[in-house]
Amino acid sequence: MTHLPTIVPVPVLQGLRPRCSEANCKVVSNTPVNGEYRLLVLEAPEAILDCQPGQFFQLLCPAPEGEHPFLRRPMSIYGYDKAAGRLEFLYKVTGAGTRGLATLAPGDGFNVLGPLGQGFSMQDDWQNLMLVARGVGLATLAPLARMAQEKGRKLTAICSARRPDLAMSVDLFESYGAEVIIVHDEDGSSAPEALRPLIEARIAETGVDAFYTCGSSRLLRLLQDIGARHGIPGEIAMEQQMACGLGMCQACVRNFRVGDRIIQRRVCREGPVFPISEAI
Amino acid sequence: MTHLPTIVPVPVLQGLRPRCSEANCKVVSNTPVNGEYRLLVLEAPEAILDCQPGQFFQLLCPAPEGEHPFLRRPMSIYGYDKAAGRLEFLYKVTGAGTRGLATLAPGDGFNVLGPLGQGFSMQDDWQNLMLVARGVGLATLAPLARMAQEKGRKLTAICSARRPDLAMSVDLFESYGAEVIIVHDEDGSSAPEALRPLIEARIAETGVDAFYTCGSSRLLRLLQDIGARHGIPGEIAMEQQMACGLGMCQACVRNFRVGDRIIQRRVCREGPVFPISEAI
Amino acid sequence: MKDMHPVDLSARIGALTLKNPIMPASGTFSEDLADVFDLDVLGAHVLKTIMHGTRSGNPTPRVCDMQAGMMNAIGIPSKGIEYFRDQTLPYWADYRAPLVVSISAHSVDEFARLCGEVSLPGVTAIEANISCPNIEADGNAFAMRPDTTHEVVTRLRAETDLPLWAKLTPNTGEPVEVARAAEAAGADALIVANTLLGMSIDIATRRPRLGNVMGGMSGPAIKPIALRMTYQCARACDIPVIGCGGIATLDDVIEFLIAGASAVQVGTATFQSPTVMARLIAELADWMAAQGIGSLEEIIGTIEAPEAGTCI
Amino acid sequence: MKDMHPVDLSARIGALTLKNPIMPASGTFSEDLADVFDLDVLGAHVLKTIMHGTRSGNPTPRVCDMQAGMMNAIGIPSKGIEYFRDQTLPYWADYRAPLVVSISAHSVDEFARLCGEVSLPGVTAIEANISCPNIEADGNAFAMRPDTTHEVVTRLRAETDLPLWAKLTPNTGEPVEVARAAEAAGADALIVANTLLGMSIDIATRRPRLGNVMGGMSGPAIKPIALRMTYQCARACDIPVIGCGGIATLDDVIEFLIAGASAVQVGTATFQSPTVMARLIAELADWMAAQGIGSLEEIIGTIEAPEAGTCI
Numbered sequence A, B: 001m002t003h004l005p006t007i008v009p010v011p012v013l014q015g016l017r018p019r020c021s022e023a024n025c026k027v028v029s030n031t032p033v034n035g036e037y038r039l040l041v042l043e044a045p046e047a048i049l050d051c052q053p054g055q056f057f058q059l060l061c062p063a064p065e066g067e068h069p070f071l072r073r074p075m076s077i078y079g080y081d082k083a084a085g086r087l088e089f090l091y092k093v094t095g096a097g098t099r100g101l102a103t104l105a106p107g108d109g110f111n112v113l114g115p116l117g118q119g120f121s122m123q124d125d126w127q128n129l130m131l132v133a134r135g136v137g138l139a140t141l142a143p144l145a146r147m148a149q150e151k152g153r154k155l156t157a158i159c160s161a162r163r164p165d166l167a168m169s170v171d172l173f174e175s176y177g178a179e180v181i182i183v184h185d186e187d188g189s190s191a192p193e194a195l196r197p198l199i200e201a202r203i204a205e206t207g208v209d210a211f212y213t214c215g216s217s218r219l220l221r222l223l224q225d226i227g228a229r230h231g232i233p234g235e236i237a238m239e240q241q242m243a244c245g246l247g248m249c250q251a252c253v254r255n256f257r258v259g260d261r262i263i264q265r266r267v268c269r270e271g272p273v274f275p276i277s278e279a280i
Numbered sequence C, D: 001m002k003d004m005h006p007v008d009l010s011a012r013i014g015a016l017t018l019k020n021p022i023m024p025a026s027g028t029f030s031e032d033l034a035d036v037f038d039l040d041v042l043g044a045h046v047l048k049t050i051m052h053g054t055r056s057g058n059p060t061p062r063v064c065d066m067q068a069g070m071m072n073a074i075g076i077p078s079k080g081i082e083y084f085r086d087q088t089l090p091y092w093a094d095y096r097a098p099l100v101v102s103i104s105a106h107s108v109d110e111f112a113r114l115c116g117e118v119s120l121p122g123v124t125a126i127e128a129n130i131s132c133p134n135i136e137a138d139g140n141a142f143a144m145r146p147d148t149t150h151e152v153v154t155r156l157r158a159e160t161d162l163p164l165w166a167k168l169t170p171n172t173g174e175p176v177e178v179a180r181a182a183e184a185a186g187a188d189a190l191i192v193a194n195t196l197l198g199m200s201i202d203i204a205t206r207r208p209r210l211g212n213v214m215g216g217m218s219g220p221a222i223k224p225i226a227l228r229m230t231y232q233c234a235r236a237c238d239i240p241v242i243g244c245g246g247i248a249t250l251d252d253v254i255e256f257l258i259a260g261a262s263a264v265q266v267g268t269a270t271f272q273s274p275t276v277m278a279r280l281i282a283e284l285a286d287w288m289a290a291q292g293i294g295s296l297e298e299i300i301g302t303i304e305a306p307e308a309g310t311c312i
């Protein structure tokens, strides 16, 4: 395998540009970020860098000593820069695959597949945005901050964590002009009962046009409830165990409530971003 | 896994010293030697360095890209030095396992099991020794040269190769005081018909008390024939596919002729060194 | 030389000729793969098994890892025959590669009915996934036994004039007898084989790692079993065998052809590398050219093997 | 705490109590391993299967690699019953760990006779390797079917008063029925399971990579199958199940215990690391102490699983 960023060649292609590609990237750095998380920076070919915030890649994780991650692992895009040929992931070491990721060293080759899935939308009348997320979920929402700045929207990021110093990506949100509010478990400010008045006060003061969140079902229920009361739409990035990441295997389905029906959708294909109102 | 030479610890040991051990070594160097062969030098714990020439180790080869050597691979000891904590193997890259060996870099950890098997004997009345071997087989016989020098025996090494410049280990044999005769395919001197008069002339001139050889069945038949005519004993190091390397699985059997019976012996346990007269 | 005697990759599956022997395995392929490469390079398009009605499939997690492969318990979610006719079939009409439709059911009657209903213009062949449990036979899959295999394949045969492929299970103890039963009942080809039943437990929670408790193993770990059964079935039957199980590399493809497969299906490997099938087709052509091999006939079933001994 | 409530590793297999649940799998263990560690740390010593007469075994190569394991076709070379009585048995007399003697035969009569003849002082239990082909049943292994299993185990039972363990094959399509047949016929425990039949071809020579054409797969690749069968058999039977297949790590041991195994056998892992069994015993004790688990009863069969669905 070459260690230079390249698209894995496919012998016969219909002249059409693929929507996503398997690409060999090169590790630029792979460093710890406050304790449990690591930031992986890759040199990546241009062809895979037409990304949308909220999309993800399927990573072919190297095997750590004595373990054998076989399937690719889905990881949201933390940062991407087409001009610079940069692609970034922020991950939490939880099992074999992410332990494998942690072994990557600068200069190593690394195979990724993407970009995959449907990213966040930011409708024209969504001017005042509020993002509420926790832990590694903040990584998934990070590229939203840049998108908001580019589109000239106002973004408030409520970053939840166990301890104030563990709140992820605060600097990054601030660097894109977001207002950051840190809530945490130690003073109880991250509990739904504490968050609700915080958010409702915001709605009353400045108005909120849309919510963005990710993962936690406690946050989802809170935002569904507040959203329903105030008629505020929103989007959530969801997770599910995956195999193909492309929509073929139906491993990654979740249930959604659409009107009074429960339907299944594939997180990798119809998602990972879904309307908050339909998520379960 | 630690990268320092260590014996893999076994919690409860009967106070007896094991005959062989699983040890984590450290790669000192791993360099090409004329074309197809590579020399692997390890820093190894003392406890595995009570070796006999002709014994072997079972190497846990790392997986090269896209391949998965699962079983350990047997490799004769090319050199060992207890005082210096050095262990050496000379190998030919042939398949997944040896391709994996070729990826080892200085400083890497590397797990070996050994020493295994029965080495060469050098009986007291074997004063004039003759070694005839070819290719990587010469690696197996290399430690014999040192043993011969230590015991003050005279050793003639007939080194066979495709081309004169491909003859293995010539310098090493010479450094231990052996007389080296290179035979090769280009001028036909390596053919049995050419070797026979060469060896018989030696027997007539200086006498030969014992032969040593390895691998090639053409050389075996030649030495069996000459040995039978002149009453010269000898030893051969043999190969067979192995699994355990310890004598447990019976994968590595070969047939031997003992008197008028054909019996099976395990190459890893009763061998890999056997009497030339009994080998088939 | 290569120009004068171009390599002929075409694969004959009974009356059908595929332009090459590489096709996807059911359940590991869909129109979504068109995002990655031109699907018309494939020898055929084999769709995910459908059932007659709508089904939601198994609880999640539906997949998990293992040392050299994966397990799945997707549970055959199905949008039913109408959706297939109105949505799926028209989509595939734009492609030139032959379309193979995989079907299954929990009873012989339902299976037969579905077989008739999917025998539509645009469908090139029908693949019967008889590895699904037969409610009438204590939940044992049809393909576990020669008698149930014979019964269901006979009924399917009566319902369609299209080529009928029977997909066997490696979980049976009688693969050769099952293969012969499918042949005797009129199958035109055999797929050897489906997934092996396995299980995995998360020791931290003491729960199965799959929502359905057990699941089907696929990927390199099962290759030696699929290859052994391909060899056994190809020797025992006159109809073509399509090898399937753990195929990921050019060497794997050649190994199955040598064992007697007329073509192969690639499943799990596509999850590791979505472009793998396109690469295998190109690599096979290059390898044949380099070896001076003009057609697959020079490879298929050319194994040099003595009779297998009885005791391993 | 650890000193006050020491961890009890003892494993009960029917009337027998082993000091820990880790023992070698037949054919992957011999006195030669004493070169590496003190064999008396093991829960039991399980010897390579012997047959009545002398046999030379299969042609070489007898082993080959696969992606996450190996295949073997050793062919049960045997030095016969006299050698066993005169040489093997006296050697093991010096050890305290219980001795389990594995036997096999190609006919019920021969099997029964051997069973009686090996029921000697110094032998703690007899393991019947019924995965060997039965010449009287078209070469199908006894353990492929419930009826042949029942017949042979009944005859063995009549020949010995020693604990009788039956070792099942994963190649059968009816593992639960076979397990129940062995139990009904009087087996005291089940070993689940032996190797899976596989095959591999060297594409350069177009020859099988094993001298016997096919061979038995072992190692991590087969673990999910052995685990699934352990779970199925432990639920279906009242006699203890000894898990076997691909066990290499502490997590594997715990996984089999949770699935319902009362003890485990370790085979191929010893080839990769000859000290592995001794390490597993120590690691299991440490893990139990760390988890506050006092005895194996708190682990065995504690899986939390719903009923498995029918469709995977």
Ligand SMILES: Cc1cc2nc3c(=O)[nH]c(=O)nc-3n(C[C@H](O)[C@H](O)[C@H](O)COP(=O)(O)OP(=O)(O)OC[C@H]3O[C@@H](n4cnc5c(N)ncnc54)[C@H](O)[C@@H]3O)c2cc1C
Pocket (backbone or CB within 6 Å): A056, A069, A073, A074, A075, A076, A077, A090, A091, A092, A093, A094, A095, A096, A097, A098, A099, A136, A139, A140, A238, A239, A240, A241, A242, A267, A272
């Ligand atoms: C669309 C998407 C985007 C994601 N983005 C990120 C991200 O930016 N940063 C990050 O750290 N993690 C992210 N995840 C989760 C990440 O994929 C899992 O943590 C990872 O796959 C775990 O792999 P492992 O081998 O380390 O752990 P495993 O040993 O496989 O599993 C450890 C734990 O993680 C759970 N898990 C495993 N795979 C998944 C999965 N696909 N989805 C959800 N949970 C899983 C398991 O159930 C288990 O509890 C994302 C998941 C999805 C689906």
Ligand SMILES: Cc1cc2nc3c(=O)[nH]c(=O)nc-3n(C[C@H](O)[C@H](O)[C@H](O)COP(=O)(O)OP(=O)(O)OC[C@H]3O[C@@H](n4cnc5c(N)ncnc54)[C@H](O)[C@@H]3O)c2cc1C
Pocket (backbone or CB within 6 Å): B056, B069, B073, B074, B075, B076, B077, B090, B091, B092, B093, B094, B095, B096, B097, B098, B099, B136, B139, B140, B238, B239, B240, B241, B242, B267, B272
């Ligand atoms: C006691 C002993 C000592 C040996 N000493 C040396 C040595 O000093 N240097 C050296 O280069 N080689 C030596 N060998 C041979 C070496 O073990 C094999 O070349 C190696 O195992 C091949 O592994 P692989 O994965 O690279 O190739 P594979 O892909 O496994 O095999 C490549 C070819 O090598 C053959 N082969 C594989 N394993 C063995 C084996 N155990 N014995 C014989 N042939 C085998 C295969 O049949 C095949 O033809 C020795 C073998 C034995 C038994």
Ligand SMILES: Cc1cc2nc3c(=O)[nH]c(=O)nc-3n(C[C@H](O)[C@H](O)[C@H](O)COP(=O)(O)O)c2cc1C
Pocket (backbone or CB within 6 Å): A243, A249, C025, C026, C027, C028, C048, C049, C072, C074, C076, C102, C129, C167, C193, C194, C195, C217, C218, C219, C220, C222, C244, C245, C246, C247, C265, C266, C267, C268, C269
């Ligand atoms: C996620 C997944 C879903 C599958 N679904 C089906 C299916 O619907 N019908 C079927 O006949 N086989 C199905 N299979 C089995 C595959 O078609 C194939 O037989 C098996 O995976 C072995 O091949 P592989 O090792 O190349 O994957 C599925 C396999 C996987 C991994």
Ligand SMILES: Cc1cc2nc3c(=O)[nH]c(=O)nc-3n(C[C@H](O)[C@H](O)[C@H](O)COP(=O)(O)O)c2cc1C
Pocket (backbone or CB within 6 Å): B243, B249, D025, D026, D027, D028, D048, D049, D072, D074, D076, D102, D129, D167, D193, D194, D195, D217, D218, D219, D220, D222, D244, D245, D246, D247, D265, D266, D267, D268, D269
């Ligand atoms: C080389 C080898 C020889 C074996 N010989 C026997 C045998 O004689 N009798 C038997 O019952 N099982 C035999 N087996 C099967 C093992 O006992 C065990 O059931 C199987 O290998 C699965 O366990 P593992 O994956 O831990 O190796 C043998 C296995 C191997 C690898």
Ligand code: FES
Pocket (backbone or CB within 6 Å): A241, A242, A243, A244, A245, A246, A247, A248, A249, A250, A251, A252, A253, A266, A267, A268, A269
């Ligand atoms: S992961 Fe395969 S469909 Fe989503």
Ligand code: FES
Pocket (backbone or CB within 6 Å): B241, B242, B243, B244, B245, B246, B247, B248, B249, B250, B251, B252, B253, B266, B267, B268, B269
């Ligand atoms: S390799 Fe196992 S007995 Fe020799």
